[in-house]
Amino acid sequence: MKIAVPSKGRLRDKTLELLEAAGFGTIYADPRALIIPTKYNGIDLVFVRPEDIPWIVESGAAQMGITGHDYVVEAGVEVEEVLDLGYGNSRLVLAVPNNLGIEKAEELPEGTRVATKFVNISKKFINERNLKWKIIKISGSAEIMPGLGAADAIIDISSTGTTLRLHGLKAIEVLLESSARLIVNKEFVNDDKVELVKTMIEGVLKARKKKLLMMNVPERSLKEVLSVLPSMSGPTISKVESTEPMWEVIVAIDESELNDVIMKVKSSGARDILVVNIERLIP
Numbered sequence: 001m002k003i004a005v006p007s008k009g010r011l012r013d014k015t016l017e018l019l020e021a022a023g024f025g026t027i028y029a030d031p032r033a034l035i036i037p038t039k040y041n042g043i044d045l046v047f048v049r050p051e052d053i054p055w056i057v058e059s060g061a062a063q064m065g066i067t068g069h070d071y072v073v074e075a076g077v078e079v080e081e082v083l084d085l086g087y088g089n090s091r092l093v094l095a096v097p098n099n100l101g102i103e104k105a106e107e108l109p110e111g112t113r114v115a116t117k118f119v120n121i122s123k124k125f126i127n128e129r130n131l132k133w134k135i136i137k138i139s140g141s142a143e144i145m146p147g148l149g150a151a152d153a154i155i156d157i158s159s160t161g162t163t164l165r166l167h168g169l170k171a172i173e174v175l176l177e178s179s180a181r182l183i184v185n186k187e188f189v190n191d192d193k194v195e196l197v198k199t200m201i202e203g204v205l206k207a208r209k210k211k212l213l214m215m216n217v218p219e220r221s222l223k224e225v226l227s228v229l230p231s232m233s234g235p236t237i238s239k240v241e242s243t244e245p246m247w248e249v250i251v252a253i254d255e256s257e258l259n260d261v262i263m264k265v266k267s268s269g270a271r272d273i274l275v276v277n278i279e280r281l282i283p
């Protein structure tokens with residue numbers, strides 16, 4: 001089974017980290033190799049450009065892939081987006097020079113030249129809004145085009161907005177919200193190995209939002225400590241061999257509420273409180 005992954009760019013490192021954490025790290029191979037076996041027998045990673053991943057997965061050359069939602073939409077392919085991976089968060093925007101005082105697409109005149117890598121998404125936007133613009137296909141560095149006089153506006157990816165600001169541009173419309181997605185060839189959606197990969201990646205993503213809290217609680221404080229734990233947590237409680245009646249309490253907590261819960265259980269009598277990372281959380 002092959003998973004197509006970005007060979008370079010913004011998504012590469014986080015994708016490889018996620019796959020490693022999910023048990024699909026690569027075994028050593030020549031750094032120039034573009035197809036590398038993972039530690040899980042029978043699953044290989046295929047290193048290709050992020051924009052090519054959607055059609056490579058649709059063709060079945062790779063059964064799964066990880067790339068940006070923007071490239072999935074731009075490719076117009078029939079694949080299943082089975083997971084939003086939570087990184088590569090960005091948006092596809094229409095941006096214009098900020099000294100024109102333009103706020104809406106309709107304010108741009110007929111014949112406006114729009115530079116973009118995302119030709120299909122841009123064509124759809126222009127047709128839906130009945131705009132008579134000219135699309136100029138580029139392969140990157142869109143933000144420099146208006147300043148060069150090579151275009152009047154751009155449709156490009158933005159996340160912090162830094163590159164737009166640096167080049168005197170401002171976003172006036174959002175065409176698409178994007179993030180990294182796990183995509184699957186439609187014929188393989190119910191394949192066992194696909195289910196395995198999806199389950200393990202999901203397990204890593206869920207675990208990243210949680211921490212395991214372990215503590216010792218004297219019997220006399222147990223009721224109060226349990227009362228301050230988040231209701232959905234379902235703690236595990238076990239008797240501790242100790243000179244005084246003592247219980248061990250173990251519970252998975254959302255990282256966002258961890259510090260408050262620690263202070264509450266501590267003031268309720270818990271001690272020897274441990275915070276432990278969770279590698280995977282499979283519901």
Ligand SMILES: Nc1ncnc2c1ncn2[C@@H]1O[C@H](COP(=O)(O)OP(=O)(O)OP(=O)(O)O)[C@@H](O)[C@H]1O
Pocket residue numbers: 008009010011049050051067068069070071087088089090139140157158159160178179180
């Ligand atoms: N600035 C960004 N912040 C967050 N995510 C981004 C950003 N730029 C791109 N992405 C996301 O990463 C995916 C891949 O973009 P990336 O820029 O790595 O590839 P590329 O543009 O095809 O290659 P290159 O940038 O080397 O020309 C995009 O589909 C998008 O979802």
Ligand SMILES: O=P(O)(O)OC[C@H]1O[C@H](OP(=O)(O)OP(=O)(O)O)[C@H](O)[C@@H]1O
Pocket residue numbers: 009010140141142143156157158159160161162163164
């Ligand atoms: O909103 P920002 O945080 O400034 O990020 C936006 C920039 O990120 C991407 O460029 P990338 O670094 O991928 O290079 P590229 O232009 O070659 O795609 C995108 O093409 C924008 O230029």
Ligand SMILES: [Mg+2]
Pocket residue numbers: 009
């Ligand atoms: Mg890029």
